[in-house]
Amino acid sequence: MRHRICLIEDDEILGEALQERFEEEGFDCDWFGSGTDALAALRKGGYSVAVSDIQLPDLSGEALYRKLVDGGIATLPPFLFITGYGAVDQAVRLLKLGAEDYLTKPFEVAELLARVRGLCDRLLFPRGGSLSLGCSxxxxxxxxxxxxxxxxxxxxxxxxxxxxxxxxxxxxxxxxxxxxxxxxxxxxxxxxxxxxxxxxxxxxxxxxxxxxxxxxxxxxxxxxxxxxxxxxxxxxxxxxxxxxxxxxxxxxxxxxxxxxxxxxxxxxxxxxxxxxxxxxxxxxxxxxxxxxxxxxxxxxxxPLRERPDDILWHARLFLEEQAAADHRRAFTLHQRAEEALLAYPWPGNVRELRNCLERACVFSQSSVLRPEDLFGDAWQRVLACMTGGREESLADYIQQCERDYIRRALMENDGRIAATAAVLGISRKTLWDKMRKLGLNRDDPD
Incomplete structure (x- = not known):
């Protein structure tokens, strides 16, 4: 998971330097020079952590945070504030309002990075909670x-x-x-x-x-x-x-x-x-x-196919995350969709499951996801498996599903190997090997 940081800093030299350092360390970083611009972006959601100076020219960090809290933003990210020695009391007030942390200038960038990483990890593994790997x-x-x-x-x-x-x-x-x-x-x-x-x-x-x-x-x-x-x-x-x-x-x-x-x-x-x-x-x-x-x-x-209890667990968890992160309507799974998810062998495992659900949420006209929303053209093969009409062996069925999965990823990325490998979470060499084995050609993914 690549985390996205909202950086709010009016000092151009410091803002540019921090944005560059965040990106060097593997984060995506949007840098805003004013509280007003940041407010609009934060309301749209999608950030793992917000790092904000308290002293801003148009809208102070405290005013910005109060607007977000009072506005009832469902996806308000954890906030880390940067403050001068004279504004520590203000930072403490913000902590009482719900902000996560603050740093006092001058600070070490390594310390800022360590605290941001800690906040990002908390999104995946909340304090006192389960490690959340599955229910199987x-x-x-x-x-x-x-x-x-x-x-x-x-x-x-x-x-x-x-x-x-x-x-x-x-x-x-x-x-x-x-x-x-x-x-x-x-x-x-x-x-x-x-x-x-x-x-x-x-x-x-x-x-x-x-x-x-x-x-x-x-x-x-x-x-x-x-x-x-x-x-x-x-x-x-x-x-x-x-x-x-x-x-x-x-x-x-x-x-x-x-x-x-x-x-x-x-x-x-x-x-x-x-x-x-x-x-x-x-x-x-x-x-x-x-x-x-x-x-x-x-x-x-x-593999996911060997722990079916986790399939619906991951599916429901993803739909909850999707609704909260993107302010979309809440999606649920039709009973037949749940049966289809359990019947499919998931050659791409959890990554494929999440991609499948994300695509369905984007294109479905209904808030209740059905099998055809999830599997598209491959739905008939899944249906045959559900009804006991599959003639090929399980190994052949899994291989065909893997072929469909990779072919679809190639189509969605216009046959570009690097982009497709990134979506599939494998190296380019592994993708080439799989394409040769499955008889796929990037120039004609259909």
């Missing part, structure tokens, strides 16, 4: 394992098919060990980074280290210092980088590209993959020593 016995077992691991610094490898929610599990593990949300959680998809840029992305670079390095940049290992680093799809990492990551893990230090000295780091490493790393080790495409380093504790997340 298998996911409750995963939650129990995460709670046992919370106090440990052991490296964890999360495995499972694409789309099962491996990053959600990683965030839950981090949250279980960081209940106050003060430590960073940094996620990176190894399959989405070009090999030529991977070292700089992971370990950072100095100014002038290469063409285009106009300023120094911290890599994700440094960004996660003191917290958790999640390396998703580590099986897609090239061998040339695997040895450097192994060295960083062993020595607990990294060296930026273009730097002469190493920097110490202290992180909890969580890795994930949908691939069989044991087979990759045997084939020589994944280092055996790195495999043993990251596979200290293995958490296997079962």
């Amino acid at each position: 016995s298998s996911m409750q077992a995963v939650e129990a394992a995460l709670n046992r691991l919370a106090a440990s610094a052991s490296t964890v490898l999360v495995t499972g098919e694409s789309g099962v929610g491996k990053e959600h599990v990683a965030r839950a593990l981090h949250r279980a060990g960081d209940p106050d949300g003060s430590r960073p959680f940094v996620a990176v998809n190894c399959g989405a980074i070009p090999e030529s840029l991977m070292e700089a992305e992971l370990f950072g670079h100095e100014k002038g280290a290469f063409t285009g390095a106009v300023r120094e940049k911290r890599g994700v290992f440094e960004q996660a210092d003191g917290g958790s680093l999640f390396l998703d799809e580590i099986g897609d990492m090239p061998l040339s980088m695997q040895v450097k990551v192994l060295r960083a893990i062993q020595e607990q230090q990294i060296t930026r590209v273009g730097a002469e000295r190493a920097r110490p780091i202290r992180i909890r490493l969580i890795c994930a993959t949908h691939q069989d790393l044991t087979t990759m080790v045997e084939e020589g495409s994944f280092r055996e020593d790195l495999f043993y380093r990251i596979n200290v504790v293995n958490i296997e997340v079962p």
Whole structure:
């Protein structure tokens, strides 16, 4: 999940610098120079956190917040206020009104980022609440394992098919060990980074280290210092980088590209993959020593089709989130739609389920979602499965559903491989492999 920040700061130099830093750290950030402009945007919703200066030229941060609270905004994001020493009393008043936090100028940007990350994590895992991974016995077992691991610094490898929610599990593990949300959680998809840029992305670079390095940049290992680093799809990492990551893990230090000295780091490493790393080790495409380093504790997340109790749980949760976040009418599922959701094998797992529901909410003319709203042209195949009229084997049925899922994603993204892979949550290489296996062509996705 990529979080969107609403930044309200009238100082152009500070506003631009903070927006740039937020985006470097993996956030989307909308920067507003006035309270009035921010008010209109916040009323539309869609923000994970709002960061606002209290002293603004047209509408003070306090007046802005009071307008939002008095207006009964259902999706008011958590607010973090920035204040000068002379306005601390005002910040305290805002906390009593419901604001989450404040920082006093001058402040360290790293401290601001840590607090914003903590607020973002709270959206997924509220204080005192469940880790919210599912209601099935298998996911409750995963939650129990995460709670046992919370106090440990052991490296964890999360495995499972694409789309099962491996990053959600990683965030839950981090949250279980960081209940106050003060430590960073940094996620990176190894399959989405070009090999030529991977070292700089992971370990950072100095100014002038290469063409285009106009300023120094911290890599994700440094960004996660003191917290958790999640390396998703580590099986897609090239061998040339695997040895450097192994060295960083062993020595607990990294060296930026273009730097002469190493920097110490202290992180909890969580890795994930949908691939069989044991087979990759045997084939020589994944280092055996790195495999043993990251596979200290293995958490296997079962596919959605093997935990049907979670299908309707996730569906209802998504519809609640959708209605709250976008001010849309509340959607419900027709009984036949629920039956269809349970009959479909979900080759893309939770990610496909959420995409399916989002598309239905956009195009449905009714607030009651029916099977045809969910599955479109593929509805007849799902209907055949529901009525016992399926002639092919379960494996063939799942493969055909996967083909339909990828074909639809290609169509919606005009055959663009990078965009389609991003929607599906897989690397471009994995997408190409699946297309070859399923006989799909990006130039003719129909």
